[in-house]
Amino acid sequence: MPKAFSPKNTRASSLAADMQEGKRVLSLSEPILGEAEKQALCAVIDSNWLTMGDRVIQFERAFADLHGAFDAVAVSSCTAGLHLCLQALGVGPGDEVLVPSLTFVATANAVLYAGASPVFVDIESERLPHISLEEAATRCTPRTKAAIVMHYGGYLVDMPAWRSFADKRGILLIEDAAHAPATGEVGRLSDASAFSFFTNKNMSTAEGGMVLAREKSVLDLVRRMRSHGMTTGTLDRHRGHAYSYDVTTLGYNYRMDELRAAVGAIQLKRLPEWNGRRRELSKDYRKKLAAALPEIEIPFTGEHQTASHLMPVLLPAGTNRAKVMTALREAGIQTSIHYPPVHLFSYYRNLIPAESLPNTEAFCSRELSLPLHPSLDEDDVTRVVTALKDAFSS
Numbered sequence: 001m002p003k004a005f006s007p008k009n010t011r012a013s014s015l016a017a018d019m020q021e022g023k024r025v026l027s028l029s030e031p032i033l034g035e036a037e038k039q040a041l042c043a044v045i046d047s048n049w050l051t052m053g054d055r056v057i058q059f060e061r062a063f064a065d066l067h068g069a070f071d072a073v074a075v076s077s078c079t080a081g082l083h084l085c086l087q088a089l090g091v092g093p094g095d096e097v098l099v100p101s102l103t104f105v106a107t108a109n110a111v112l113y114a115g116a117s118p119v120f121v122d123i124e125s126e127r128l129p130h131i132s133l134e135e136a137a138t139r140c141t142p143r144t145k146a147a148i149v150m151h152y153g154g155y156l157v158d159m160p161a162w163r164s165f166a167d168k169r170g171i172l173l174i175e176d177a178a179h180a181p182a183t184g185e186v187g188r189l190s191d192a193s194a195f196s197f198f199t200n201k202n203m204s205t206a207e208g209g210m211v212l213a214r215e216k217s218v219l220d221l222v223r224r225m226r227s228h229g230m231t232t233g234t235l236d237r238h239r240g241h242a243y244s245y246d247v248t249t250l251g252y253n254y255r256m257d258e259l260r261a262a263v264g265a266i267q268l269k270r271l272p273e274w275n276g277r278r279r280e281l282s283k284d285y286r287k288k289l290a291a292a293l294p295e296i297e298i299p300f301t302g303e304h305q306t307a308s309h310l311m312p313v314l315l316p317a318g319t320n321r322a323k324v325m326t327a328l329r330e331a332g333i334q335t336s337i338h339y340p341p342v343h344l345f346s347y348y349r350n351l352i353p354a355e356s357l358p359n360t361e362a363f364c365s366r367e368l369s370l371p372l373h374p375s376l377d378e379d380d381v382t383r384v385v386t387a388l389k390d391a392f393s394s
């Protein structure tokens, strides 16, 4: 049988089509899936129970344990999770929610789903691209009900400082933890947090998310809202524990299915090891970039607690970033920008006019994200740094 037909080589051969000068394409991110995931999916199919069964419960249990939480609720995405966090905490029409603009658009969208108004807050600085506490204080009004912080690139926001800010002002604190699963105290100091298992995150279920909360009553409400606001689950009814149900609140269909939960449970076991590998590769990038391209700045420090979700660098102001990205693409290296600021998207510009966030705008005009995922090795890092240097000297 030709090599390309064995399952293991299918992906290699599709990558081969994109090979440049005989070199493997270095993608920005890449999920790691294998035999264990395949077997787990087959087992779900053989069981003939496809959604909201024991595998979802087991995945929730394992995720809660890994984060030192009493419980967790699996959902269909982090976006759905953020919506449920806001809704279950009672954030709604008339309320304002402080959010970073340097984030994926879902953070702000979730506030709109809840009927509340996002209030964009600038980042601390280009070297510390987290939502700024000082700036947040100036954006507070009597209507401010909550703040959502986002652990940009996996680098943890100063949660103790945010907790005391929230307590002092009597507002709720929510974490968009899409970038930082299984890192430090993530999910422990906020009122609720949402995680993502989208394909490009540190672990994946293709689509999926998880919610943690400080209070059991909030998490119970999230669990009910995930499934139409119904008081009992499918499994309970199937097992005869409940023959009927009530609907006590407005709910949604934000459930996770058994297939995703089965994959998630396997991915979760490897998450700490993958995060560790990401941290090593990030440190290697820092070292090699500092030696080869001292004019390039790297946000945060090598000591910052992080899940190393992204490898962001700041090109010198005035660099033609599009040209650099094209040169890297031609060298078989994928790059991206994290993120175009949310407040500058046309939808948000129309909604919230005359917003100016100078640090966010400066950061986003210079930022470039380099390939970072556990399948890379130190030679790949060297290749990226060399290609970047070539792009600058050409």
Ligand SMILES: *Cc1c(COP(=O)(O)O)cnc(C)c1O
Pocket (backbone or CB within 6 Å): 076, 077, 078, 079, 080, 103, 104, 106, 107, 150, 176, 178, 179, 195, 196, 197, 198, 207, 208, 209
């Ligand atoms: C990926 C991401 C989301 C959305 O996650 P989904 O699971 O795709 O809904 C939200 N916020 C941030 C910061 C993200 O990176």
